[in-house]
Amino acid sequence: MPLNWIEIDLSALRHNFFQARDRVAPECRVLGVVKSDAYGHGMIPVARELQKCGASFFAVSKFWEAAELRRNNIGLPVLVLLGIEPADMEEAIRLGVRPAIFRADQARDFSKAARRLGMPARVHIKLDTGMGRLGIPAEELCSFAEKIKEFPGIVLEGVLSHFADADERDKSYCEYQAGRFVRAIGEASQQGISFAYCHISNSAGTLEVPQAHFQLVRPGIMLYGSPPSGEPSDSVDLRPVMTFKSRIIQLKTVPAGRPIGYGRTFVTRQESRIATIPVGYDDGYFRALSNRGQVLVRGKRAPVVGRVSMNMITVDVTQVPEACEDDEVVLLGAQGGERISAEEIAALCGTISYEVYCAIGKQQRFKYFLNPSTDLNEAT
Ligand SMILES: Cc1ncc(COP(=O)(O)O)c(C=O)c1O
Known part of the structure; x- marks a missing residue:
């Protein structure tokens, strides 16, 4: 996997x-x-x-x-x-x-x-x-x-x-x-x-x-699946095509006052559950999302805390008590009733959805294509 x-x-x-x-x-x-x-x-x-x-x-x-x-x-x-x-x-x-x-x-x-x-x-x-x-x-x-x-x-x-x-x-x-x-x-x-x-x-x-x-x-x-202006429009129904996923590889409870990540830019204010996710800027997850981005765990939003590093991020899942190691994490796309859109990521990073897709698509080594249509030639 x-x-x-x-x-x-x-x-x-x-x-x-x-x-x-x-x-x-x-x-x-x-x-x-x-x-x-x-x-x-x-x-x-x-x-x-x-x-x-x-x-x-x-x-x-x-x-x-x-x-x-x-x-x-x-x-x-x-x-x-x-x-x-x-x-x-x-x-x-x-x-x-x-x-x-x-x-x-x-x-x-x-x-x-x-x-x-x-x-x-x-x-x-x-x-x-x-x-x-x-x-x-x-x-x-x-x-x-x-x-x-x-x-x-x-x-x-x-x-x-x-x-x-x-x-x-x-x-x-x-x-x-x-x-x-x-x-x-x-x-x-x-x-x-x-x-x-x-x-x-x-x-x-x-x-x-x-x-x-x-x-x-x-x-x-x-x-x-993105509106060209970056703003959702009532006059067209567009469906996002790309979902970017990872999973929790380690989950730990840390006491209040603990620094998280490079530069110690985040310090826990209370006892917290910190999940480490193996995604970083080398995977197209922009470093500008440090202390700003959110991801989905068990269908709930959880904040990225600390800096995005080359291959990992840290996420505070204190508010998602059911979160476990190996849980799937959505960095872009939907989980449960929630969605992180390319427009949301773009706005946080001062860019446009086009660059979000290109960056994530380019760096990814694994792509799964879901729901292809079959035509007569393929069906026979
Ligand atoms: C010449 C040309 N035509 C069409 C397009 C498609 O533009 P959009 O992705 O905004 O639909 C592009 C994209 O950059 C382009 O360079």
């Missing part, structure tokens, strides 16, 4: 996928963002499940992630958001992997690779509509597309951009970005340049900006 592990509830993932699916028009496709190991949830089982649910595309940030999907027989089109290096282009074309393109030389090199193989080179042009990060300025779409479509084999399959703050209540900047996107696509269309997929909506856009769904939406965080 591992000392700590995560459980990934694939039925919650399915539920969240359909929350996205149900908000877009029937002809609009849904792309699952599965980069960074599906935000720490495990890219292959997550992608497999989303493919069964009817996702049409996947997005990753690096080519090797796309190759990993193919090695695992996941056949849907994959978009590589950070582009593809020349050395990987032939393999990408063979595997049906599309790069986001934001430099003309990327298209030239991709075209050369396509010509060597005698295959089409499908690309998505990345526009900067106001995020100020990756992409060509939206107003340059026409001239850029005119230039790169001359490279033999290049197929302009898509054009994409990314919202900077669609999760904010005030949607004015998001509308400005969507406006720039629409104008750029309109101008291109007047020049006879069209794209099968125009896409700009992340989870927040999928949930709250219906006029920006176009032919494809790209939800990420909502699939994993």
Whole structure:
């Protein structure tokens, strides 16, 4: 039995996928963002499940992630958001992997690779509509597309951009970005340049900006059960997918006045029952949770006391008299009627749920995938 592990509830993932699916028009496709190991949830089982649910595309940030999907027989089109290096282009074309393109030389090199193989080179042009990060300025779409479509084999399959703050209540900047996107696509269309997929909506856009769904939406965080703004919303029912668990490896009663952990930052005020849990910052449990975090034991909240160390934390279970050695402890997720959410941990640590999931997912060595759906092929 591992000392700590995560459980990934694939039925919650399915539920969240359909929350996205149900908000877009029937002809609009849904792309699952599965980069960074599906935000720490495990890219292959997550992608497999989303493919069964009817996702049409996947997005990753690096080519090797796309190759990993193919090695695992996941056949849907994959978009590589950070582009593809020349050395990987032939393999990408063979595997049906599309790069986001934001430099003309990327298209030239991709075209050369396509010509060597005698295959089409499908690309998505990345526009900067106001995020100020990756992409060509939206107003340059026409001239850029005119230039790169001359490279033999290049197929302009898509054009994409990314919202900077669609999760904010005030949607004015998001509308400005969507406006720039629409104008750029309109101008291109007047020049006879069209794209099968125009896409700009992340989870927040999928949930709250219906006029920006176009032919494809790209939800990420909502699939994993967190609201993009960090605030729970009444208008969507999202179910957390990740649970992070461990167990009590030692439980002791200590008298009042005893220091606990590095730096002696906590001293017992009364006789206390202190549980030691084998989880630390090396497991993705942030050190900022020292003397601040809570965990669940026997369905009750218990405070982290003292500093989070590399591989252990100490928890005061005085108020959980039934707690025993070997009891399961939930660090993220639900137990009984209680839940510790990624948003709660994020707020305590001055970060966002995305980083909580990535940190825990990355450091974990044991992941269990619960409730996979079966399809006909698997059932027979
Ligand atoms: C280009 C792009 N599209 C979509 C997403 C998904 O965003 P979210 O997880 O907020 O839905 C991301 C995530 O960072 C992204 O970089």
